[in-house]
Amino acid sequence: MQQAQYLAHLILRWHQEFGKKRIHQLPPDIAQRYLAKITYFQAHQPSASKTIREIADEQIKGVFEHFYNEKLPSLLLDQSSQNIANESLGNIAHLIRQWLREEELSQKTSHIFSLPKGWQERIVWLYPSSINLLQKQGETKRQTLSTYFAPLADMKDVGVGGKELMVSMNEDLLDGRDNVSNEDAIVTAYGPASFDFQLATGEDSLVTHVLRGDISIIQVILGYDSSNIESYKQEV
Amino acid sequence: MNIEVSITLKNNRGEVVTIRLPAGFIIEQAQTEYGVQNVALDKEYEFKLPPHSQSSVTVNGRCLNRKRDLPVATPGRITPFRYAGTSLDQTDLWQAVSTPKK
Numbered sequence: 134m135q136q137a138q139y140l141a142h143l144i145l146r147w148h149q150e151f152g153k154k155r156i157h158q159l160p161p162d163i164a165q166r167y168l169a170k171i172t173y174f175q176a177h178q179p180s181a182s183k184t185i186r187e188i189a190d191e192q193i194k195g196v197f198e199h200f201y202n203e204k205l206p207s208l209l210l211d212q213s214s215q216n217i218a219n220e221s222l223g224n225i226a227h228l229i230r231q232w233l234r235e236e237e238l239s240q241k242t243s244h245i246f247s248l249p250k251g252w253q254e255r256i257v258w259l260y261p262s263s264i265n266l267l268q269k270q271g272e273t274k275r276q277t278l279s280t281y282f283a284p285l286a287d288m289k290d291v292g293v294g295g296k297e298l299m300v301s302m303n304e305d306l307l308d309g310r311d312n313v314s315n316e317d318a319i320v321t322a323y324g325p326a327s328f329d330f331q332l333a334t335g336e337d338s339l340v341t342h343v344l345r346g347d348i349s350i351i352q353v354i355l356g357y358d359s360s361n362i363e364s365y366k367q368e369v
Numbered sequence: 370m371n372i373e374v375s376i377t378l379k380n381n382r383g384e385v386v387t388i389r390l391p392a393g394f395i396i397e398q399a400q401t402e403y404g405v406q407n408v409a410l411d412k413e414y415e416f417k418l419p420p421h422s423q424s425s426v427t428v429n430g431r432c433l434n435r436k437r438d439l440p441v442a443t444p445g446r447i448t449p450f451r452y453a454g455t456s457l458d459q460t461d462l463w464q465a466v467s468t469p470k471k
Binding site for chain 2: 248252261263275285288289292293294295297298300301302304305306323325326327328329330331332333334335336337338339340342343346347348349350351352353354355356357
């Protein structure tokens with residue numbers, strides 16, 4: 134982030150010190166916008182990622198783009214930044230965008246799903262939620278979702294799941310869920326309450342009995358065909 | 370669309386245990402990568418399990434995943450969740466889960 138901030142500062146400084154002197158090269162209406170943009174950024178020093186991104190965007194596709202191929206003079210660069218001395222302002226802006234994106238992705242992927250603390254013992258209401266996850270290069274969306282919802286598989290040994298449910302509910306909303314990503318991408322994951330799912334715990338609830346150890350799950354079969362046996366919905 | 374689910378349980382206690390499966394209680398496929406449905410129960414079920422006994426109960430549910438195949442004797446797993454939407458009508462349920470709340 135510091136490097137991105139430093140480079141955004143240098144881009145802005147170039148326009149303040151060198152770009153302004155060449156304003157006569159621009160059509161009058163663009164020159165006016167150019168000066169207004171410099172004034173705007175002077176009032177918003179590039180300390181926040183939002184401003185850093187705005188400066189980079191302006192350099193890539195805004196009014197600063199008129200000086201896309203200009204290079205930073207060596208005198209503006211400190212020793213650690215001499216490697217970008219031959220890069221254009223546009224390329225430096227792309228570099229800033231890349232750093233910002235990596236920073237955002239690393240923040241987003243530090244999350245992992247969890248239910249509210251104490252949900253097993255007390256009444257807890259779940260609220261709709263969503264999060265953007267990093268789908269790493271070479272990963273499928275399913276793998277990304279599985280990693281995020283992995284904690285719901287922690288109760289698998291006692292026969293209580295949730296991970297497969299949440300992965301499949303989210304997967305159904307996505308296109309190309311089995312496709313391997315060729316580059317880092319974003320996958321949005323919705324929490325249980327976004328699908329109107331609430332906790333099924335409580336007095337006499339099967340889940341609560343199982344989590345307490347009173348009841349063990351021996352087998353669960355879906356698509357069971359009871360027509361072959363005595364028809365009875367509660368065989369107990 | 371109706372899906373039957375068989376659940377076999379064992380009472381580990383030395384007394385009768387009352388067990389409740391709330392309406393909308395969700396049972397997942399053990400492995401959803403094969404494109405098979407999860408299930409939400411159509412109503413509340415309640416039953417008693419005698420001390421130290423093992424028994425099965427068969428319950429009915431709705432499909433949760435419109436695009437997925439019906440399960441045919443596939444292993445499942447209970448979840449800590451229940452579907453708490455306004456209706457357990459199949460069409461309403463599919464509509465609700467296909468437009469997640471933000």
